Amino acid sequence: MAPKPPPPPPPPPLRPVTGTRQPRAADPARRQAQRWDEPRRDGRQRGTTEESGIDQWKPGGKDEEHFRLRRKDGEVWLAEVAGRRVGAFELWWRDEPAWGPQPPEAGYVHRLMVDHERAPAGTGRAMLAHAERRIAGAGRAWSRLDCIAANPRLRTYYEGAGYTVVGEQPFKEGGGGSRYAVTLLEKRLGA
Known part of the structure; x- marks a missing residue:
């Protein structure tokens, strides 16, 4: 019987992007947004799901104003290894465009991104677990998220990761007034 492979390295530590001031070039949220736009050596975009074959986020799709508003109304978290950003996610406390008006019973995870070239194995799941702990710590029973309906991977x-499909929102409005279908998923926390 072959020996078991060693466990993957621990995921990187996470830190919040704090404050509500206007982003500047030296602002972590702006650096984070710029970081994901850097091309890799093979020409694919770093920090997008394109790296893992999951086509969801497009480089440059979110500007400074987006991250400023997210920090005002929610949270932006970064994962770093040796001073380099290797992952990020946003945590919202409401999401009416996808879920409609809801009682304050959930947190909503958005834009989970991992740089698969630099991040240790398990970084995405570690960030998702961190978001779930934040949500539960806020006294909310559900972690919710959505993904483009045409994205089975x-x-x-x-x-x-334990999420269950609970429906579809066929007309979520995106930037510039575009509409697209999303699959709604949720996970009961602390059960």
Whole structure:
């Protein structure tokens, strides 16, 4: 019988992007946004799901104003290894465009991104678990998220992390007034 492979290295530590001031070039949220736009040696975009074959986020799709508003109304978290950003996610406390008006019973995870070239194995799941702890710590029973309905690979990823599909929002409004379908997933916390 072959010996078991060693466990993967621990995931990187997470830190919040804090404050509500206007982002500047030296602002961590702006650096984070710029970081994900850097191309890799193979020409694919770093920090997007393109690296893992999951086509969801496009480089440059979110500007400074987006991150400023997220920090005002929610949280932006970064994962770093040796001073380099290797992952990020946003935690919102409401999400009416996807979920409609809801009682304050959930937190909503958005834009979970991992740099698969630099992040240790398990970084995405570690960030998702961190978001779930933040949500539960706020006294909310559900972690919710959505993904583009035409993205079965990402849906499978979230289902593997314990999320259940609960519906679809066929007309979520995106930037510039575009509309697209999203699959809604949720996970009961602390059960």
